[in-house]
Amino acid sequence: MASTIRVRATSSGETTEVQALIQHPMDSGFVKDSKGEIIPPHFIQQLTFEHDGKNVFVADWGGGVSKDPYVKFTFKGGKKGDELKISWVDNKGATDATTAKIQ
């Protein structure tokens, strides 16, 4: 299966801008389906970005984050060709991880 994580990390020399788009239903547990039954909660709880052995950004998410979540941040450092490790875990214990090269 293709990764659920799409990342674009671009170095401007001094800083690296990271944009991530993840495929996930992000069901809050408050929405009913067409039969009127509650769709159980299913959302990413933690998303971690690691560069050079240390976390540069950690997201704690609830069910209020939009489906197929998007996030953007910037950190100091990071060179073209460096690796950025991204991983998530959801409330059902499912995980995914990928490694992106900084461009």
Added chain:
Amino acid sequence: MTDVGFSATRRLILQGAGAVALVGLGNLPFVAPALAAANDKYPEAAFKAKSEADAIKALYGKTAEPSDKVKMDAPEIAENGAVVPVAVTTTLADVTSISFLVSENPVALVASYRIPPGTLPSVANRIKMAKSSNVIVVVEAGGKLYSANKEVKVTVGGCGG
């Protein structure tokens, strides 16, 4: 002669500065994992709180004061409550965390981001809004909490299915 003497002194000074810098760096790896370990836990209770005040208390254990140094970029009117783009940036120093809350959502806390040293205090994301509501951003900087509010009108709710 004076030139050589000068550059030798200069080199000594530079080496001294280098040594200090190395010592400074050497300390970091011991501090960072300890902090990361303490903060890595998912804040379960804060994501169960119904009101934004309870969520902020569960997350930080203190209250936030409004600050014009916290700049929120959110639409006046959101046509689709399921996808509301909200971004925040701040000129505050020593920012360690940024959180997004929606007053009228069934669970107020939407997202909380940890900002380690070296990461800029600026985050953009997309959130769900059940209906028109205040959107609140809380920035933790230097151990204190600062907030910004904006009312966003929602024409189609994001939690009605």
